[in-house]
Amino acid sequence: MANNQNNLGQRLALGLAWFSIGLGLAQILAPRRMAQTVGMKKSKSNTLMRMLGAREITSGIGILTQRKTSKWLLARVAGDAMDLAILGSAFSSKRSDRNRVIAATAAVAGVSALDLYCSRQLSRNGSDTKKIQVRKSITIGRSPEDLYEFWRHFDRLPVIMNHLVSVEPIGHDRWHWVAKAPAGKTVEWDAELIEDDPNELIAWRSLKGSQVDNAGVIQFERAPAGRGTIVHVELEYSPPAGMIGAKIAKLFHVAPEQQIGIDLRRFKQLMETGEIARTEGQSAGRATSTSKKYDDYVRA
Amino acid sequence: MKAACWFGKFDVRVETVPDPEILNPRDAIVKISSTAVCGSDLHLYDGFIPTMEKGDILGHEFMGEIVEVGSGVKTLRVGDRVVVPFPISCGNCFFCKKGLFSCCENSNPNATLAEKMWGHSPCGIFGYSHLLGGYAGGQAEYARVPFADVGPIKIESNLDDEQVLFLSDIFPTGYMAAENCNIQPGDTVAVWGCGPVGQFAIKSCFMLGAERVIAIDRFPERLQMARQESGAETLNYEESDISEALAELTGGRGPDACIDAVGMEAHHGHGIVHAYDRVKQTMMLETDRPIALREALMACRNGGTVSVPGVYGGLADKIPIGSIMNKGLTIRSGQTHVQRYMRPLLERIERGDIDPSYVITHRMPLEEASKAYEMFAKKQDECIKVVLKPEH
Ligand SMILES: NC(=O)c1ccc[n+]([C@@H]2O[C@H](COP(=O)([O-])OP(=O)(O)OC[C@H]3O[C@@H](n4cnc5c(N)ncnc54)[C@H](O)[C@@H]3O)[C@@H](O)[C@H]2O)c1
Ligand SMILES: [Zn+2]
Ligand SMILES: [Zn+2]
Numbered sequence: 001m002a003n004n005q006n007n008l009g010q011r012l013a014l015g016l017a018w019f020s021i022g023l024g025l026a027q028i029l030a031p032r033r034m035a036q037t038v039g040m041k042k043s044k045s046n047t048l049m050r051m052l053g054a055r056e057i058t059s060g061i062g063i064l065t066q067r068k069t070s071k072w073l074l075a076r077v078a079g080d081a082m083d084l085a086i087l088g089s090a091f092s093s094k095r096s097d098r099n100r101v102i103a104a105t106a107a108v109a110g111v112s113a114l115d116l117y118c119s120r121q122l123s124r125n126g127s128d129t130k131k132i133q134v135r136k137s138i139t140i141g142r143s144p145e146d147l148y149e150f151w152r153h154f155d156r157l158p159v160i161m162n163h164l165v166s167v168e169p170i171g172h173d174r175w176h177w178v179a180k181a182p183a184g185k186t187v188e189w190d191a192e193l194i195e196d197d198p199n200e201l202i203a204w205r206s207l208k209g210s211q212v213d214n215a216g217v218i219q220f221e222r223a224p225a226g227r228g229t230i231v232h233v234e235l236e237y238s239p240p241a242g243m244i245g246a247k248i249a250k251l252f253h254v255a256p257e258q259q260i261g262i263d264l265r266r267f268k269q270l271m272e273t274g275e276i277a278r279t280e281g282q283s284a285g286r287a288t289s290t291s292k293k294y295d296d297y298v299r300a
Numbered sequence: 301m302k303a304a305c306w307f308g309k310f311d312v313r314v315e316t317v318p319d320p321e322i323l324n325p326r327d328a329i330v331k332i333s334s335t336a337v338c339g340s341d342l343h344l345y346d347g348f349i350p351t352m353e354k355g356d357i358l359g360h361e362f363m364g365e366i367v368e369v370g371s372g373v374k375t376l377r378v379g380d381r382v383v384v385p386f387p388i389s390c391g392n393c394f395f396c397k398k399g400l401f402s403c404c405e406n407s408n409p410n411a412t413l414a415e416k417m418w419g420h421s422p423c424g425i426f427g428y429s430h431l432l433g434g435y436a437g438g439q440a441e442y443a444r445v446p447f448a449d450v451g452p453i454k455i456e457s458n459l460d461d462e463q464v465l466f467l468s469d470i471f472p473t474g475y476m477a478a479e480n481c482n483i484q485p486g487d488t489v490a491v492w493g494c495g496p497v498g499q500f501a502i503k504s505c506f507m508l509g510a511e512r513v514i515a516i517d518r519f520p521e522r523l524q525m526a527r528q529e530s531g532a533e534t535l536n537y538e539e540s541d542i543s544e545a546l547a548e549l550t551g552g553r554g555p556d557a558c559i560d561a562v563g564m565e566a567h568h569g570h571g572i573v574h575a576y577d578r579v580k581q582t583m584m585l586e587t588d589r590p591i592a593l594r595e596a597l598m599a600c601r602n603g604g605t606v607s608v609p610g611v612y613g614g615l616a617d618k619i620p621i622g623s624i625m626n627k628g629l630t631i632r633s634g635q636t637h638v639q640r641y642m643r644p645l646l647e648r649i650e651r652g653d654i655d656p657s658y659v660i661t662h663r664m665p666l667e668e669a670s671k672a673y674e675m676f677a678k679k680q681d682e683c684i685k686v687v688l689k690p691e692h
Contacts, residue, residue: 265412268406272393277424278324279409283319283357285317285355294353298411
């Protein structure tokens with residue numbers, strides 16, 4: 001019985017060892033990719049990443065070659081703690097992308113989801129200079145007719161999009177949009193309807209010379225078996241001359257695809273329940289009713 | 301008003317906070333008459349559920365009187381006596397319409413955070429971290445109840461608070477755990493954990509026709525309650541090897557279904573297993589200690605069901621996936637769809653089939669919440685369930 005448990009322990013340790021070696025190799029061979037994956041700034045992190053990699057491999061090989069593995073297992077455990085401490089500092093530094101840090105923390109904390117996130121990072125690269133494009137879908141338990149009817153009145157959008165101050169009709173299928181920008185400022189532009197297929201599709205685009213060149217399309221696709229409507233949204237923002245994409249991204253409180261996800265969820269809540277779930281204004285044993293730390297980040 | 305607030309690990313304080321207000325049309329305000337501390341609250345108290353903030357109001361098991369309703373609430377009136385279910389559910393979405401209330405798509409304002417952690421977000425829950433909505437809880441004098449036209453159930457009979465309070469969570473939770481076992485005549489069910497959830501799971505297994513229930517824990521008073529109140533056979537895992545004992549008790553085949561009513565903070569009497577999980581959890585290399593779950597998976601018979609009401613938060617290591625696959629196990633779990641069970645279980649209480657108040661060992665004023673948490677967490681004074689009473 002006791003012997004069996006020991007054997008089992010040995011075999012479990014082997015698994016951990018191979019994970020260590022794999023992770024270590026990745027850190028040594030592709031330190032930049034790894035650093036990006038975990039959301040750390042590129043320049044400073046290569047050496048650090050390689051160091052971590054060497055440590056991973058040492059502990060991995062240690063586990064594989066030692067008869068008594070517990071010491072090496074501890075090294076591995078300590079190593080993980082080191083990784084987490086570093087991720088922790090990345091989490092609090094403004095430069096790092098918190099999404100990635102969260103993902104990487106999850107990875108180090110027990111799943112090797114690295115390739116998954118690497119591939120996601122790759123698809124995000126290059127967004128520094130080019131257009132920002134985002135797509136998002138959501139299923140809403142209402143008819144395409146109802147959803148189209150709501151969205152066709154652009155002036156209602158601020159109800160579901162917290163970053164909009166107002167959208168006013170100015171005639172000829174044009175609207176004046178005012179959005180919040182950092183430091184209490186606003187950005188404004190005029191946009192026109194460019195396509196309108198009742199109950200199916202609405203597309204709009206900012207007029208030439210706008211402060212923020214942007215376009216959007218929303219499609220309403222009837223879901224099968226009375227499951228409502230599948231809503232697809234695509235948005236595109238192009239940086240005006242002299243303004244890099246990163247600055248545009250700063251117009252958003254959070255990453256644009258996360259922003260539109262949040263907005264679509266509010267759209268769904270409003271259409272399905274008649275209200276938008278909220279806790280702002282509730283009681284709490286502190287000065288603010290909600291948590292700044294979490295809510296700002298996900299409610300935007 | 302007074303409310304029990306979380307200020308950190310092992311730090312619950314009763315603070316004076318603003319009274320709640322109606323914020324949405326479908327809200328109601330409940331003046332709380334009784335509220336309980338749950339094993340789930342201990343995961344917050346022990347610091348294992350992330351995204352808690354200093355000052356968060358705790359509590360998700362409460363009942364009381366409606367004192368205000370929003371313009372959209374037509375089913376309740378001021379003065380109604382209600383029990384409030386812990387999941388906040390809209391009643392309109394795909395999942396609510398299927399009766400999967402705890403999977404509601406519309407009630408978690410922080411769904412983005414939950415999606416990062418779990419892929420998709422469940423419903424919002426009262427007083428249960430910002431991951432689950434950041435809603436103020438019900439260990440307080442008053443609470444704001446969103447979607448009040450869907451959740452709260454009116455109590456029209458003159459049953460005591462203590463007889464109906466647990467409709468808010470643990471009775472339905474134990475019941476759903478048993479229902480998930482798909483119990484057939486002759487079945488033996490093994491239940492890990494004899495806390496309040498385990499107690500109601502055991503009781504419900506018998507209600508649903510189980511032949512035998514084997515209850516596992518290490519606290520004599522909890523094992524005794526399982527024997528006395530429900531007629532379970534019991535095993536103390538500090539005194540016997542659970543896998544051997546279960547095999548012996550079930551003619552070598554293993555229990556037909558297993559229930560993990562322990563969750564992420566399982567304890568292990570001895571051995572490297574416990575050390576392994578303790579170290580990993582403390583260093584945040586895994587968030588959950590799945591000791592009872594592993595045992596349940598290994599013990600369950602071929603083709604059996606493992607039902608998991610115990611709460612897990614994130615990631616766990618060394619789950620015997622080979623056992624799950626090769627034995628053809630079914631795993632069923634979830635935050636309880638409380639709204640689905642309130643009416644039928646209330647009827648059982650009204651008929652006198654069951655009086656859920658038997659799990660209560662301690663009654664204290666809300667002001668003593670801090671002491672109540674400590675007592676329940678440390679199992680002092682044979683504490684099994686605490687009910688708190690706000691003094692209005
Ligand atoms: N699914 C839901 O909706 C839901 C609702 C309520 C509670 N819960 C969860 O159910 C679990 C139990 O809740 P509770 O209120 O009964 O809590 P509790 O803390 O009173 O009970 C847990 C019991 O498990 C026992 N235990 C610990 N390690 C064990 C092991 N290895 N083997 C056997 N028993 C062990 C403890 O001694 C204790 O008696 C918690 O995880 C709680 O969060 C889930
Ligand atoms: Zn509970
Ligand atoms: Zn719902």
